[in-house]
Amino acid sequence: MTRQEIEREVKNVFQREFEIENPDMDADLRETYEFDSIDAIELLLAIETFLGTEITQEEKKQAISIRTINQICDYVEKIAKKRNLFSPA
Amino acid sequence: MERRVVITGASAITPIGHGKDQIVTSLLNGVSGIKTLREDELISRYIHSRVYGTVDYPIEYDFKRNHRKTMGPVAYYACQVAKEVLEQSGQTEEFITSGRLGVAFGSIHGSPTTQRNIYHVFFEAKEKSAYQGIGAVDYLKSMVHTTAVNITKMFGITGRVISSGTACTTSSQSIGYGYESVKFGMQDAMLCGGADEYDTITVAVFDNLLACSTAFNDTPHKTPRPFDKDRDGLVVGEGAGAVMLEEYEFAKKRGANILGEVIGFACNNNGGDLILPNLKGITNTLKLGVENANFNPQDVGLVSAHATATKMGDIIEAQAISDVFGDNPHVIGLKSYTGHTMAACGAIETIMTLYMMQEGFIAPTLNLEEVDERCAMIKHVQKTLQQPVETAAIQNFAFGGVNTILLIKKFS
Numbered sequence: 222m223t224r225q226e227i228e229r230e231v232k233n234v235f236q237r238e239f240e241i242e243n244p245d246m247d248a249d250l251r252e253t254y255e256f257d258s259i260d261a262i263e264l265l266l267a268i269e270t271f272l273g274t275e276i277t278q279e280e281k282k283q284a285i286s287i288r289t290i291n292q293i294c295d296y297v298e299k300i301a302k303k304r305n306l307f308s309p310a
Numbered sequence: 311m312e313r314r315v316v317i318t319g320a321s322a323i324t325p326i327g328h329g330k331d332q333i334v335t336s337l338l339n340g341v342s343g344i345k346t347l348r349e350d351e352l353i354s355r356y357i358h359s360r361v362y363g364t365v366d367y368p369i370e371y372d373f374k375r376n377h378r379k380t381m382g383p384v385a386y387y388a389c390q391v392a393k394e395v396l397e398q399s400g401q402t403e404e405f406i407t408s409g410r411l412g413v414a415f416g417s418i419h420g421s422p423t424t425q426r427n428i429y430h431v432f433f434e435a436k437e438k439s440a441y442q443g444i445g446a447v448d449y450l451k452s453m454v455h456t457t458a459v460n461i462t463k464m465f466g467i468t469g470r471v472i473s474s475g476t477a478c479t480t481s482s483q484s485i486g487y488g489y490e491s492v493k494f495g496m497q498d499a500m501l502c503g504g505a506d507e508y509d510t511i512t513v514a515v516f517d518n519l520l521a522c523s524t525a526f527n528d529t530p531h532k533t534p535r536p537f538d539k540d541r542d543g544l545v546v547g548e549g550a551g552a553v554m555l556e557e558y559e560f561a562k563k564r565g566a567n568i569l570g571e572v573i574g575f576a577c578n579n580n581g582g583d584l585i586l587p588n589l590k591g592i593t594n595t596l597k598l599g600v601e602n603a604n605f606n607p608q609d610v611g612l613v614s615a616h617a618t619a620t621k622m623g624d625i626i627e628a629q630a631i632s633d634v635f636g637d638n639p640h641v642i643g644l645k646s647y648t649g650h651t652m653a654a655c656g657a658i659e660t661i662m663t664l665y666m667m668q669e670g671f672i673a674p675t676l677n678l679e680e681v682d683e684r685c686a687m688i689k690h691v692q693k694t695l696q697q698p699v700e701t702a703a704i705q706n707f708a709f710g711g712v713n714t715i716l717l718i719k720k721f722s
Contacts, residue, residue, distance in 0.1 A: 263446055
């Protein structure tokens with residue numbers, strides 16, 4: 222999975238699950254889109270589904286500090302790399 | 311400190327209509343909201359009772375995603391009537407969020423639709439991944455106080471939360487405890503009510519207890535038949551009702567439109583059997599209610615009876631009404647129009663009674679064609695009466711032996 226594909230999947234999740242289209246990738250999710258802890262849990266489940274891999278409890282706890290969609294993509298990229306699911310281009 | 315408590319907003323979603331105009335029109339025209347039970351591809355095919363008090367018209371909701379995500383169908387109903395009551399009462403956002411407004415709202419057990427999805431995962435789960443089928447919000451949709459806290463979230467209400475879950479007395483308790491909260495100065499206003507969504511499990515429970523109507527499956531509008539000699543049980547229904555209760559001086563000062571006044575409430579328990587109606591318990595409830603209202607029982611003009619149309623329940627209620635109120639008040643059973651809307655019934659019947667008070671008529675008990683002689687000692691209403699109603703009692707009784715009575719008065 223490339224960075225581009227990760228961004229496309231994350232945007233799909235935001236459109237499908239959170240009704241947020243063409244999101245600002247660097248906007249604060251809480252302030253701009255009223256994104257909250259419940260949404261964060263749903264998002265992690267959606268990421269597990271499109272990556273086809275389980276995210277550990279420890280990894281999930283690391284997601285707490287995420288504030289923007291770009292940071293979400295960084296987080297997904299990191300997990301994908303750990304599991305050899307990431308390709309650079 | 312005892313303060314007067316007035317009603318400054320009322321709205322309901324019922325099997326006979328949504329909002330005052332539709333409900334009053336249905337009451338005046340003898341419209342029944344009982345329809346054929348919908349198939350649920352689960353247990354409906356085994357249920358003997360094929361009737362249901364159904365909300366079968368579209369409701370336009372405009373709730374934001376951020377709110378919708380924690381709401382099951384029951385919370386949609388609750389938040390919609392709450393929204394309408396907040397708008398109608400004209401409360402300012404400053405007051406709504408001040409902590410001086412509380413919420414008393416409940417349902418019999420949260421959202422059964424959501425619970426059913428959880429059970430589906432539970433019984434079908436063969437692999438670890440299946441547990442992801444239980445969403446992060448499923449508890450928030452199915453918990454017993456889901457209606458109350460989805461309302462507080464949606465409107466930013468920061469006062470007390472009371473969330474009764476006492477089956478058929480849920481929303482009469484909401485109004486009663488809301489009334490006491492305002493009367494004794496704990497809150498200046500309370501948004502009170504109850505809701506329940508379409509649910510075949512509830513029908514199955516009553517069906518198994520042989521308490522459901524089964525003889526009118528081909529003519530749903532002919533049942534339930536409170537106090538009628540051919541009654542054969544209750545009909546489960548769905549819906550929601552909400553009222554805004556408010557301290558009188560506060561309402562007057564802000565120029566609110568006052569719809570009526572709550573003058574008394576009582577609640578007790580039979581202290582024994584959890585299902586069977588109990589004459590002593592119910593009689594005591596009614597006595598406690600008129601004492602609480604400091605009212606002469608002979609002066610009650612209208613009784614909205616719980617009247618589910620079960621064989622024994624109606625007889626015992628008629629006896630209790632006769633013992634406490636005599637044969638002076640007109641007695642009606644509003645479930646004949648809507649079916650038994652469970653947690654919502656106390657609020658819906660209070661609101662219908664309030665509407666009749668405002669419009670100066672008494673709707674008859676639908677399907678009451680020949681009064682059962684064992685229920686004949688009270689003054690039944692079999693055709694529409696055009697006459698003013700000054701005071702009314704709304705009675706509700708629940709599984710668990712819980713009984714309530716609310717007393718309301720026309721505002722003058």
